[in-house]
Amino acid sequence: MTKNVEPSAARGPGLSRRSFIGAAGAVGAAAGTGTIGAAVWTAADEAIAKEVEALKAEGWEAHPTACMVCGGYCGLLALHKKGEPVSQATVKIMPNPTHPQRGCCARGAQAMWVWNHPQRLKKPLKRTGERGEGKFEEISWDQALTEIAERVKKIVEEHGERAISMTSHNFSGLQQWLAAPLGTPNVISHSSTCNSASVAGRRMVFGKGFDGAGKVEPDYERCRLLLCVGRSLNCAMGVAAVFGRSREKGAKVIFVDPRMPENAMSSGAEWVPIRPGTDSAFLLSMIGIGITEKLVDFEFLRRYTNAPYLIEVGTHRPITADELIEGASKDAFVVMNRASSAFAAMGLARDEKGAVKGYDEPEGVDPDLDYAGTVRTVDGRDLSVETAFVRFSKTAIAWTPEKASLTTGIPSETIVRIARAFFTEGGVCDDGWYASRNGNDSPAFALMSMINLFTGQIDQPGGFVVTQGGGFKGPAASQSGGKGKGPHGESWKNAEGKALDKVIYPEGSGTYSAIFSAIEEGKPYPIRAAFITGSTMFHREANSDRMAKAFRALELMVVQDIFPHEVIDYADYVLPSTFFLEGYEYGGVKWALNGNVQLSNAGIEPPEGCNAREEIWQFCEILRRAFPERAKERLGYDHEMKTREEFKNWYRGMMDSAWAKFIAKKNSEKPGEGDRIDADVKARGWSQVSAKKFGVYPQKKPFGTPTGKGEIISFLFAGKYEKKGASGLSNWVMPPAYTIPRPRSNEFYLVSGKDSASNSGVAMWTWPSKFLGDRTVWMNPVDAERLGIRTGDTVELTSLDTGVKGRTQVTVTNRVVAGSLFAHGFAGGVRTKRNLGAYEWTREGINSHWFCTGYREPVTGSLANNSTVRVERI
Incomplete structure (x- = not known):
């Protein structure tokens, strides 16, 4: 057997031995559950805290910041040497040791290498060659913004606002500062290449409002056995720190993945190799074993999921209460009540505005999980029905360990062992992050969430839980349902209409490639411009040639970035942007169990010679030059803010005002509470606003599904999309995205x-x-x-x-x-x-x-x- 061979390290020009070892050390410390044992986490936290205090005593100032190198927003500190100009030698990037999402992987630790990088974009560029050639000339900000605005106005006048499109991976909120007041709905994120499948999977099981990444997730700090299917735990890095404390208490972790993640190299972790695109078969087999061996929580399934709800045999269509019960609601569903041997309507209670406020169910109902038969409807039709549990069980049990082994390549005895451990040792399955892989991913990620329903440990300590939110909202521009809203409370009407990708993929969360035909062929309507904000498109969008072809067909393409990624070769204009070390904002802490708020203010300006500007300023100026009345009336932006300092004061004023309002609200709710939060944030960069309350969902409050409960067959998908290729019943299908390779070949x-x-x-x-x-x-x-x-x-x-x-x-x-x-x-x-x-x-x-x-x-x-x-x- 050939041993693992890893790339060797060697020093390069301008990198001292001490600096290089420091960077490599950051990787080792940040690798989370990587090559280090679980027991180091508490010691690491203590050591980091001591080092921070020692640096403060030596004359360093700590500035809290939220890392945005990925979407984790982990808590960091930028430590400045007092009285010294900013440089790599006078600023240290370290974890914020008390932060609930204490991160600092090597990517964040290298932020100062980004700050003054020789390749960092420093001035606006205008294309001088053909698209794709990468030929540009430097121009002034005034020229760039004026020319972009002129072209935006011309496109809007000829084709309408929706002809302007925008895409980003993490910065769609920034793009709304132009899109919302302009009136284009086509702000289309790049989630389709990252977490769209996991969002769809959570929506199938828990519904809207519970489908965003981090809204429901394992209780990492208390779980006893964590199952990671295609999940590496290196985003958000703070998750690894939290789970490290679980590891110290003896928690196990199993990684099921075609490659061995770095985190699987830690002591006590297990890596289970699996054939790509077969996750669903593995998960279904696990659930089938749990059902067959009676390891699952049948009582939880009966009470708090749609498992006992009746569906039509063959179609998976949910049976509505008005079909079987005279006078019942068409919005309720049906179970067979074992206590009375009669059908019972199970629905949701709503307020006068139609918002869900609880359950509307008869008292004393004892739902039958196993009912199946032919029933007579109110209008005299005979229907063959079965419970969702009966249908799902047939599917899961059919995936015997032997059959699943042939599909996945995992030995059958390994599948049985993992399933038994999962259901008897407090297992919880991670719901995923990076999820777009093989074209059959949405059902797989639904199963990753769904398997947690079978343990009954939903919203319980150590289980699969609903996280709290911080509740702070900063200044923003937004739009929804044809209505726009500005940062000072401004409101206006936009033309109604969904983003084009949502028309084509109604349960998607950002499929930018959906608009390529609109760019190239004008179907169903022309899209003539694209703004791309901080997104490395050629390293995100699958099928690079197809995307390049679409870019060449645009009338206007503007890229905002900090590095000369391949995508800028296709741009008409390139606008140099600031990045997270140069920003200022309050916000919530993502991916954390409790509700927290934080300040991100590293106190760093762009380096000398870099004329980078904030993306929001760029958007405000483009709008002001193209449609000055919209900038004034919808954003309160009524004159050119020529200096970065002037814009920073304007934007910071709105941020501070929103923060003051938040603090005042907290004080009104509980005297002194807002002051405590404000003092915490000033002292350590973050504060806990609310503590997680367990046992709320779905026992006391409904999820966002049609039934309000966790769903093992998605009634949303079964009711709307069965004939469109997206079944409510999650099952494995051969990956449709590519030709399957011949085994044992090249x-x-x-x-x-x-x-x-x-x-x-x-x-x-x-x-x-x-x-x-x-x-x-x-x-x-x-x-x-x-x-x-x-x-x-x-x-x-x-x-x-x-x-x-x-x-x-x-x-x-x-x-x-x-x-x-x-x-x-x-x-x-x-x-x-x-x-x-x-x-x-x-x-x-x-x-x-x-x-x-x-x-x-x-x-x-x-x-x-x-x-x-x-x-x-x-």
Whole structure:
């Protein structure tokens, strides 16, 4: 067996030995449940706190900030040496040791390498060559904003506001400062390439309002056995810190993944290799074992899920109460009451405005989980019905361990062992983060949430819980249902209409590629402009060639960013932006169990010579120049704010006003409470606003599903989308996104993922990433031996479906399942035409998105990021 081979580290120009060791040490400390044992977490927290206090005593000032290198918003401190100008030597980025989402992986730790990076965009650029050539000239902010505004106005006058589109991965809220007052609904995020499938999965099980990432999740600090299917725990990094405390108490963790995540290398963790695209088969088999061996919580299923609700045999259509009970509501559903041997209507109680306020159910109902038969409807029809539990059980039990083993590649005895442990040792399954992989992902992520219903540990300590929110709302521009709202309470009417991706994928959460036909062909209406904010499109959007073709058809393309990513080669204008170390805002703490608020204010300005400006200022100025009355009346922005200081004072004034209002409200609710929160935030950067209350959902308050309960068959999907390719019953189907490779050949699945060292659109550019990053593809030793390939060999990959080719080096390692290749995302394959100088190494390797077909799931729009390729040794 060939041993694991990892890339070697070597120093580069301008990086001292001490600096490099510091960066590498940050990775080790931040690797969470990586190569370190669980027992280090408490000691690490104490050591960090002592180091921060020691630095303060030496003359360093601590400024709290929320890291935005990924979407985790983990709590950091930017420590400044008093009296010294900002530099890498005088600012240390460290974890905020008391923060509830204490993070600081290597990506965040490298933020100061980003701040004064030689490749950082410093001035506005205007395209001088053809799209894709990457030829630009530097221009002034005044020229850039004026010309963009003129072109926006012309497009709106010719095609209407909806012809302007915008996309981002984490910054859609910023884009609304232009979109909402302008009146375009087409602010389309890039979730389809990340977490759309997990959002859809949670929506199927828990409903709207409970589907956002972090709204429901494991109680990481108290859980005893955590099952991670395709989840690596390196985003948000603070989750790893919280779960580390569980590990110290003896919690187990099982990773089921085609590649071995870094976190699975910790002592006591287990990695179970699985064939790509087969997660649903594994999860269904686990649930089937739990049902067959009577390990599941049948009473919870009976009382707090839709398991006993009747559905039509063959269609999964939920039976409404008015069909079987005279005078009953068409909005209620039906169970068979074992206590009376009669049907009972199970519905939701609503207030005068139609908002759900509780359950509307008869007292004493004892629902039958196993009812099936033919029933006579009120209007005289005979219907074959069964409970959702009966239907789901047939599906799950059919996935015997032996059958699931043939599909997944996991030994049947391993599936049985994990299932028994999960249901008897307090197991909880993570609901996922990065979720878009194989084109059959939405049902898989529904099952990841759904398996928690079968334990009965919903909203219980150590189980699968609903998290609290901080409740603070900062200044924003927004729109919904044809109504716009400004940062000072301004309101106006916009033309009604959904974003185009929601028309095509109604249960999606951001499928930007859905508008490519509108860009290229004007169908169903023309989209002529695109604003792209802080999104590395070519490292996110599957099928790079398809996206490049759409970009070439645009009349106007504006990119706001900090680095010369490949996407800027296609832009008409490139606008240099600030990043999180240069911002100021109050906000909630994401991915945390309790309700918390925090301040992000690192106290750092852009480096000398970098004329970066805030994206919100850019949007306000474009709007003011194109439609001054809308900027004034809808945003309160009525004159040009030429200096960054003037804009910062304007925006900070709104932020401080919102914070003061929040504090006053808390004081009115409980005298002194707001003052406590404000003092906490000033002293340590964050404060707990509310404590998690367990046992609320769904026992006391309904979820957002049609039944108000957890659903093992989604009544939303069964009622609306069965004929559109998205069933309410989650089952495994062969991955539809690519040709399945021939076994034991030179054809492979190509899967991608991340680590906490360098894999982000920001950190991939930093100098430490040259040594910490891995730009090779991993190949299992069994496959390597068959093909005569060794570590360091160069191979050419050819997509089985599109013919796209790319070359990279190989690392032979047993950390990837046989038959698959693994490539780190955001690690290499940068194809920008800009001269990168000392950073040419970012071109090394491949970008896995090159090879993808671009398949999108029906209804949810989740994009498949995996592909299949043929391998040839060069």
